[in-house]
Amino acid sequence: xxxxxxxxxxxxxxxxxxxxxxxxxxxxxxxxxxxxxxxxxxxxxxxxxxxxxxxxxxxxxxxxxxxxxxxxxxxxxxxxxxxxxxxxxxxxxxxxxxxxxxxxxxxxxxxxxxxxxxxxxxxxxxxxxxxxxxxxxxxxxxxxxxxxxxxxxxxxxxxxxxxxxxxxxxxxxxxxxxxxxxxxxxxxxxxxxxxxxxxxxxxxxxxxxxxxxxxxxxxxxxxxxxxxxxxxxxxxxxxxxxxxxxxxxxxxxxxxxxxxxxxxxxxxxxxxxxxxxxxxxxxxxxxxxxxxxxxxxxxxxxxxxxxxxxxxxxxxxxxxxxxxxxxxxxxxxxxxxxxxxxxxxxxxxxxxxxxxxxxxxxxxxxxxxxxxxxxxxxxxxxxxxxxxxxxxxxx
Amino acid sequence: xxxxxxxxxxxxxxxxxxxxxxxxxxxxxxxxxxxxxxxxxxxxxxxxxxxxxxxxxxxxxxxxxxxxxxxxxxxxxxxxxxxxxxxxxxxxxxxxxxxxxxxxxxxxxxxxxxxxxxxxxxxxxxxxxxxxxxxxxxxxxxxxxxxxxxxxxxxxxxx
Numbered sequence: 167x168x169x170x171x172x173x174x175x176x177x178x179x180x181x182x183x184x185x186x187x188x189x190x191x192x193x194x195x196x197x198x199x200x201x202x203x204x205x206x207x208x209x210x211x212x213x214x215x216x217x218x219x220x221x222x223x224x225x226x227x228x229x230x231x232x233x234x235x236x237x238x239x240x241x242x243x244x245x246x247x248x249x250x251x252x253x254x255x256x257x258x259x260x261x262x263x264x265x266x267x268x269x270x271x272x273x274x275x276x277x278x279x280x281x282x283x284x285x286x287x288x289x290x291x292x293x294x295x296x297x298x299x300x301x302x303x304x305x306x307x308x309x310x311x312x313x314x315x316x317x318x319x320x321x322x323x324x325x326x327x328x329x330x331x332x333x334x335x336x337x338x339x340x341x342x343x344x345x346x347x348x349x350x351x352x353x354x355x356x357x358x359x360x361x362x363x364x365x366x367x368x369x370x371x372x373x374x375x376x377x378x379x380x381x382x383x384x385x386x387x388x389x390x391x392x393x394x395x396x397x398x399x400x401x402x403x404x405x406x407x408x409x410x411x412x413x414x415x416x417x418x419x420x421x422x423x424x425x426x427x428x429x430x431x432x433x434x435x436x437x438x439x440x441x442x443x444x445x446x447x448x449x450x451x452x453x454x455x456x457x458x459x460x461x462x463x464x465x466x467x468x469x470x471x472x473x474x475x476x477x478x479x480x481x482x483x484x485x486x487x488x489x490x491x492x493x494x495x496x497x498x499x500x501x502x503x504x505x506x507x508x509x510x511x512x513x514x515x516x517x518x519x520x521x522x523x524x525x526x527x528x529x530x531x532x533x534x535x536x537x538x539x540x541x542x543x544x545x546x547x548x549x550x551x552x553x554x555x556x557x558x559x560x561x
Numbered sequence: 562x563x564x565x566x567x568x569x570x571x572x573x574x575x576x577x578x579x580x581x582x583x584x585x586x587x588x589x590x591x592x593x594x595x596x597x598x599x600x601x602x603x604x605x606x607x608x609x610x611x612x613x614x615x616x617x618x619x620x621x622x623x624x625x626x627x628x629x630x631x632x633x634x635x636x637x638x639x640x641x642x643x644x645x646x647x648x649x650x651x652x653x654x655x656x657x658x659x660x661x662x663x664x665x666x667x668x669x670x671x672x673x674x675x676x677x678x679x680x681x682x683x684x685x686x687x688x689x690x691x692x693x694x695x696x697x698x699x700x701x702x703x704x705x706x707x708x709x710x711x712x713x714x715x716x717x718x719x720x
Binding site (some may be wrong): 239281304305306307310312313314315316317318319320322326327328330331334375376377378379380384424426428429431432 | 568573575576577578579581593611617636637638639641642643645646649653655656657665666667668669670671681696697704706708
């Protein structure tokens with residue numbers, strides 16, 4: 167379909183994933199190379215055909231497995247000749263670099279850009295609590311300056327407050343919220359690469375250990391080792407490639423308020439709401455046209471935010487929308503997080519959702535393939551003050 | 562004590578501490594004089610947080626710390642149950658409080674001396690300060706963390 171910010175020129179031509187697991191003992195670079203080379207091969211290309219590379223977050227962030235490999239490391243390891251490259255954290259969520267790759271190919275700065283995200287947090291943090299590793303020095307700075315002194319060190323704390331206020335204002339219950347992790351687990355059971363595949367029941371959820379009320383253990387995703395990658399190409403450069411190109415119909419990059427976890431005017435909304443508004447500005451497609459949703463679930467409440475931000479239900483009405491889980495089930499009208507998401511599949515940190523959207527649009531989900539033969543998929547990534555979205559189609 | 566059922570607040574063995582910057586020093590040290598100092602724009606009159614060199618509303622750079630009443634309302638809260646910091650055991654209440662002087666301004670803080678099941682949205686609270694020793698750094702001042710407890714004196718309002 168033409169139109170949209172890239173006029174139909176930006177397409178996804180391949181996707182790849184490394185081994186995914188807990189404490190694999192492999193380096194971030196090793197996992198990254200596996201995902202990147204699989205994505206390139208999946209697109210029917212060789213490394214020599216790829217002339218762009220992009221990733222989140224790049225170097226310069228506390229490591230601990232959060233940044234599996236910088237693009238410099240990957241370029242050097244593969245001898246990749248790039249005409250365009252970029253890594254960024256200050257961008258539209260963890261898929262921001264994929265959005266920027268769409269711009270690069272549309273403008274002709276590159277023909278084929280491989281975009282990846284890799285983590286090896288499970289191995290890097292093994293044997294030591296994340297907090298003790300990060301904060302052993304006893305001091306906090308940056309945005310943690312205003313949260314860390316009060317013991318609010320984790321996004322679990324920062325997000326449980328808006329979740330509590332949303333439940334207070336709109337009556338969302340834990341039983342309703344459980345639909346998100348229970349759906350993720352049901353789908354993970356069909357995904358051989360998922361971390362947690364054993365069935366999860368409502369009782370398990372309601373009796374789970376609280377992390378930061380109202381969020382319990384099963385509302386929080388699971389750190390893992392793994393990398394995901396896609397190849398974004400310009401449509402005319404993709405002629406003759408084996409896969410049906412997936413059109414990037416629109417992207418959401420809005421950020422209308424100060425990017426903080428606590429100063430947004432309405433604490434029951436997030437950056438996702440601004441991102442979604444810009445996603446729909448650029449396209450004539452609407453939420454009702456979407457057949458498949460891959461929505462960030464670093465915490466279950468974030469998926470709730472994405473669902474209402476994208477307009478699948480009205481603000482405040484997400485409880486009845488997800489109650490019971492039928493609407494979001496694999497065989498429902500809006501299959502959600504079909505690989506198990508990050509809650510059960512593992513924290514591939516955003517790019518896993520883009521990867522899964524592509525797999526499903528190509529009809530290659532195997533046991534977990536959505537039976538509604540999706541043609542339009544939305545990907546929403548990030549939480550709190552971080553967010554980016556993409557709308558993909560087979561058209 | 563305002564409530565005999567309340568577990569009296571005990572200062573934790575350890576907190577992670579800020580290293581005040583030129584911009585944040587007033588916020589972290591106002592407690593020395595019992596004052597909660599919040600950045601205020603002298604052009605439009607609004608308070609804002611966190612501190613910075615410019616007002617995000619009107620973009621005036623005529624800004625600086627000013628004392629507020631220390632009264633606030635709980636906007637949202639969580640009971641943290643996960644041990645994150647050795648020496649600061651859970652449970653404890655982390656809250657966003659909205660300042661009476663400027664409800665758009667929220668602070669992340671702890672609500673203490675209130676039974677866990679009595680913390681709620683709308684609870685009126687007031688500031689007190691907890692002093693911690695200086696951390697090695699460019700500014701070696703002690704810091705005074707603003708914590709909140711149930712408001713006691715009521716000015717024309719019910720508790």
